[in-house]
Amino acid sequence: MELYIHIPYCRQKCRYCDFASYPCQEATMPQYVDALLAEAAAMAEHAAGQPLETAFIGGGTPSILPPVLLEKLLTGLHAHYAFPPGMEFTTEANPGTLTEEWLRTAIAGGVNRLSMGMQAAQPDLLRTLGRIHTQEDVAASVRLARRCGMENISLDLMFGLPGQTPAMWRETLDAALSLEPQHLSCYGLIPEEGTPLMRDLDAGRLTLPHEDDERHMYDDALEILSRHGYRQYEISNFARPGCECRHNIGYWRQTPYIGLGSAAASMLPDGQSELRTTNPAAISDYLCMVAHRAWSSREITRITPEDARFETLMLGLRMTQGVSEEDFASRHGVSLEDYRGERLRAFEAQGLLAHENGFWRLTRRGMDVQNAILVDLMDE
Numbered sequence: 001m002e003l004y005i006h007i008p009y010c011r012q013k014c015r016y017c018d019f020a021s022y023p024c025q026e027a028t029m030p031q032y033v034d035a036l037l038a039e040a041a042a043m044a045e046h047a048a049g050q051p052l053e054t055a056f057i058g059g060g061t062p063s064i065l066p067p068v069l070l071e072k073l074l075t076g077l078h079a080h081y082a083f084p085p086g087m088e089f090t091t092e093a094n095p096g097t098l099t100e101e102w103l104r105t106a107i108a109g110g111v112n113r114l115s116m117g118m119q120a121a122q123p124d125l126l127r128t129l130g131r132i133h134t135q136e137d138v139a140a141s142v143r144l145a146r147r148c149g150m151e152n153i154s155l156d157l158m159f160g161l162p163g164q165t166p167a168m169w170r171e172t173l174d175a176a177l178s179l180e181p182q183h184l185s186c187y188g189l190i191p192e193e194g195t196p197l198m199r200d201l202d203a204g205r206l207t208l209p210h211e212d213d214e215r216h217m218y219d220d221a222l223e224i225l226s227r228h229g230y231r232q233y234e235i236s237n238f239a240r241p242g243c244e245c246r247h248n249i250g251y252w253r254q255t256p257y258i259g260l261g262s263a264a265a266s267m268l269p270d271g272q273s274e275l276r277t278t279n280p281a282a283i284s285d286y287l288c289m290v291a292h293r294a295w296s297s298r299e300i301t302r303i304t305p306e307d308a309r310f311e312t313l314m315l316g317l318r319m320t321q322g323v324s325e326e327d328f329a330s331r332h333g334v335s336l337e338d339y340r341g342e343r344l345r346a347f348e349a350q351g352l353l354a355h356e357n358g359f360w361r362l363t364r365r366g367m368d369v370q371n372a373i374l375v376d377l378m379d380e
């Protein structure tokens, strides 16, 4: 079982962000942490006393939580769940908010991995994105984290940004590499409806790079990161050997998880199938749900066997290792060949999928059109 804890607070909303995160709600933090711990107690039965496999505090901006509340949260979680020694325990943090006291509190509470959003090295691009930090803040935060004893650090970067050239992207990669992170995530920007960034794009005030340039940026990431000893293990994720994010790998391999907090989802075994539950996104609705112990007001979806089979294929293809035929058959009682063999082979003939040693995986060309491949594979 994996554990995810959502902290929905941010100092200001980034201009591209449509996550469940809210500025100017800090007054509710003490009540929110109490609610997280009440929910942690109510959900603990699903872990059945078994040691957790990984834990992850995400957001929002977890590093905006005052250290005293972070300490209360971590102490409470340890009271309800078994954290085995050495277990990967990640927290996200924003370089604009990270302090030494916060880091030391996190480390004392068992956190041993830090994931920070760096996004871009250029001040203009950071402004376009509405980020609250500079590249100097990122470098200072990495140095601070190392000084406090945090060895395992991941940085998030973004490409395909309005105004970004391939040369700027290579500069961002170089700046990130100079900080020697153990792990890097490189995400292509997907403009989301309703965000200020999307409004600027629609109005022509901003322009996205040409798709050829965006493809070159991704190719540059593959080439430069590989040259520096980072292995790509998922479409957007690269790690030094042994530093892959176990929490995310667990998600892609459909390990059950408990999600605590507003907008958090859980995936829980239920007999022969699985239930996915999702908490209300608004902080006030979440606090109300916990106060009334109205757990049934969560959105609940039963994952059908067909959904589960498709998810195994979809999530497995994100990983460079691909989908194991053996795991698929033992998990679903049907072979991949019987499930989608004909179509997988058609994509193989087009050079979009590769089939080796009992695994199906995307080729480099397949990664560019993965959505189209998945849409085709989804159809009955």
Ligand code: SF4
Pocket (backbone or CB within 6 Å): 009, 010, 012, 013, 014, 017, 018, 019, 021, 059, 060, 061, 094, 117
């Ligand atoms: S820091 Fe992250 S969660 Fe918060 S607004 Fe920015 S992108 Fe969204």
